[in-house]
Amino acid sequence: MQKRLIIIDTSSFIFRAFYAVRALTTPEGVPVNAVYGILSMLLKLITQYRPSHVLMARDLGGGSFRNELYSAYKANRDAPPEELIPQFAIVQDLIEKMELPHCGIENYEADDVIGAACVQWRDYFDEIYIASGDKDLMQFVDDKIKMLDTMKDKLYGPGEVFEKMGVRPNQIMDYLAMLGDTSDNIPGMKGIGAKGAAKLLEEYQTLENCIAHKDEFKGKKLIEAFSVYLENGLLSRKLVEIKTDINLGLKPEETVFDFLPSSTLIQFLKGLGFKSLLKKIEDIAIAKSKEVNGEHGEFKILSDHTSSSNHKIILVKDKANLKLLENEINSARKAAFFVIYDCDDVISKKIEGISICFKAQEAYVISFVHDWSTILETDFYPILKKIFNIHELILENSKQEWSYCLNHQILLNSKIFDTSQAHYNVNASLRHDLERLAQNYLGENLTALDKKEIFSEQGEEFTKSYLGERSISLFSLKDKLDSELKKFDLESIYYDIDNPLIKVLAEVENAGVYLNSEFLKELEGTFTIELDSIEKRINKIIDHYAKDHKIDIEEINIKSPKQVGHLLFDILKLPVIKKTKTGPSTDSEVLSELDSRGLSDIPGEILKYRELDKLLSTYVKALPLLVNIKTNRVHTSFNQFVTATGRLSSNNPNLQNIPVRSENGKLIRKAFVATPGKLLLSADYSQVELRLLAHFSEDPTMVNAFLNDEDIHAQTAAEIMGVSISEVTSDMRSQAKAVNFGLMYGQSSFGLSRQLKIGRKEAKEYITKYFEKFSNIKSYLDGLKDMAEEKGYSETLFGRKRFLPDLKSNNRTIKSMAERLAVNSPIQGTAADIIKKAMIEIDEEMKRENLRSKMILQVHDELIFEVLEEELEAMKAIVRSGMETVTALKVPLKVDMGIGVNWFDLK
Secondary structure (H helix, E strand, O other), X not given: OOOEEEEEEHHHHHHHHHHHOOOOEOOOOOEOHHHHHHHHHHHHHHHHHOOOEEEEEOOOOOOOHHHHHOOOOOOOOOOOXXXXXXXXXXXXXXXXXXXXXXXXXXXXXXXXXXHHHHHHOOOOOOEEEEEOOOHHHHHHOOOOEEEEEOOOOEEEOHXXXXXXXXXXXXXXXXXXXHHOEHHHOEOOOOOOOHHHHHHHHHHHXXXXXXXXXXXHOOOHHHHHHOOOOHHHHHXXXXXXXXXXXXXXXXOHHHHEOOOOOOHHHHHHHHHHOOHHHHHHHHHHHHHHHHHHOOOOOOOOOOOOOHHHHHOEEEEOOOHHHHHXXXXXXXXXXXXXXXXXEOOOOOOOOOEEEEEEEEEOOEEEEEEOOOHHHHHHHHHHHXXXXXXXXXXXXXXXOHHHHHHHHHHOOOOOOOXXXXXXXXXXXXXXXXXXXXXXXXXXXXXXXXXXXXXXXXXXXOOHHHHHHHHHHHHHHHHHHHHHHHHHHHHOOOHHHHHXXXXXXXXXXHHHHHHOEEEOHHHHHHHHHHHHHHHHHHHHHHHHHHHHHHHHHOOOOOOOOOOOHHHHHHHHHHHOOOOOOOEEOOEEOOOHHHHHHHHHHOOOOHHHHXXXXXXXXXXXXXXXXXXXXXXXXXXXXXXXXXXXXXXXXOOOEEEOOOOOOOOOOOHHHHHHHHHEEOOOOEEEEEEEEOOHHHHHHHHHHOOHHHHHHHHOOOOHHHHHHHHHHOOOHHHOOHHHHHHHHHHHHHHHOOOOHHHHHHHHOOOHHHHHHHHHHHHHHOHHHHHHHHHHHXXXXXXXXXXXXXXXXXXXXXXXXXXXXXXXXXXXXXXXXXXXXXXHHXXXXXXXXXXXXXXXXXXXXXXXXXXXXXXXXXXXXXXXXXXXXXXXXXXXXXXXXXXXXXXXXXXXOEHHHOO
């Protein structure tokens, strides 16, 4: 058997895991996300690379001999995050319970342990892999020793090291000595960059030889580097040198690793709450057992879960099994149903396979991508119609099935339980796909389909497992999720709002909206001409600047942030407003600030260029490509599981993000039109979030303003500026509007000063006056934080909960973010719930009245309908009533309506 040693840089793994895995805690509240990440990475290494030997190289803390050489070594590093500190000991417990060989040596670092093992044990092993992201360790790479980047699943041999670093492995130490390393605070030789260091080593091979020829060097920076900063380079060479002659205290044969999970490890992981990883470990144990017993099969994490031996999956590939299935359907009251489609298109998608489960651990599977499925073609649709009449169906993402039924004139009469929607209601911040739910709730690892793989090209056994396991898992998940809805008092949110809305959204998606592609073609021409004009204006300004300053300026690519940064800050010498890791920022906020200072016309022109260019690529050119050839309409997809507040989002295309603030952005809305004989009707909630703030806070000034139908922003301006409403100017009203919305979501004086472009002191005075005049609002907003911290979640008017574990964080930054969410979520979430309820009620009333008009879009607080002209008055009444009376508040809900032939005209 081949002897392969994997040496793992434990510290590197811990920090990578901590930042890669979301916050996780044990049932007792101890943070364990880094532990979870480490275990996941270890299991992947074990199964993917099959080491015969393993060594965990550790830092013992307390510094190393390098700190004695250079007191500033690693002095720039921050202390580990508070949530990570208790996990170091747990990781060490994990290493010991997994019986992983490990080594750490006083006064040395993990790098020294790794280097010593590579050099001293090289001849004992056939292969050595160094699992680390530390480029210092690349110096050991040769034909037998490789670097393993676990994040990219890439092995680095000598060729790959040269490709990445520009130098050979035996030059890495000299390369880093010249370059330095900011992460370890190694100074290097100022004036030499990565390309310069690589070029020098290509010509002179070593740092020593470079020093021997330094008198031949030309160029001020290079000469200075090898004179003024040479001592730094020599010191850096000592700091990056890895000690390979240290006593490791163990022999290579002592690193043998044969992973057979012990009961101690299993109990330890259960205590941490790692259900899904326990499942993987069980799979590894089974695979290892097979290998020991001489059974065939690769050593890998099994795709079939351990309980699959209890599964009975019946392939329906003949008339006899089809009859069995039909008999089950006829007598069933409850079933879990899984469907896979050939695409996501709401109009043209076709079924590729189904599975249906009537009782635990048993499923029927039909595939339409194998030859044997042809015998079922004539019999399938009657059976499908019967399935959609079973009293209760458990589905994963039921909008897909609603959509399919609408397109094929199939009545879906079943009571639907949607696992994704239910889990979203239980915890909106997590993922809701079936694979994740099966792992977390059932400890199951479902047969996976790689993103690059195509379902229709898989074999029969894969198809059987893939489909069958999913309906079996759905069947088991229903009761677990239903009990969680009860446990967290979320039944009303799920059963009265989110679940009924799924069918409405499917109808909205299927209806689509007609797109005037010819108009967009004309707009493309207009925008292209304007972009060319802006580019010419920018080049003209640059030419004038070059002549005035008698310099040559190379042509600038306006689409390149790097070249724009070079133009603004290196050539034009404009002030740097904000920096990123790669240099000065040129984002829209920076460009706006520079434009407002009037130092140059170029930032403003670049802003215009970027806006037009984005509109052109994102909408003008892209939208016509998304028109369905059967309907000549655009069919967006609405998502209920994406935003944690409960708001809907849309994609393919995202019609909720079409710009409304710029004139050019608004023009795109002209392309969305009603078909002949119809009109578009829009209904937009007026200041719904401020009305909710008035309702919740019961602030008398704000409540009275809404009860008297006053302009709330003008009223706010009058209150905080001490003038009558008649004296409020448009500028004063705009400032008050910013204050109203900003403070509602916890905006600071710093944020307000930036938004209004006023001083911090003035912004602070605004905030003080605001809370003096609207006294109840501050106590309400502060109360939201306290309530959320006490309960662990924020809550909407209708009981939607957003769980906020970060409120318990000791990290002030993380806790502050959670506090802002605690303030934002009740108002935003209630607004989302209100429009969802309105959509359901309006849809029901339209059906009761047998109207042929259709709801075609939902955009934040606005609904858009395509209305037959003869139904216009009836629709206006239904929509207004449905939206304004959907719930009783202490202030009235108000809807603004618009009518037009295109979306732009709905004002």
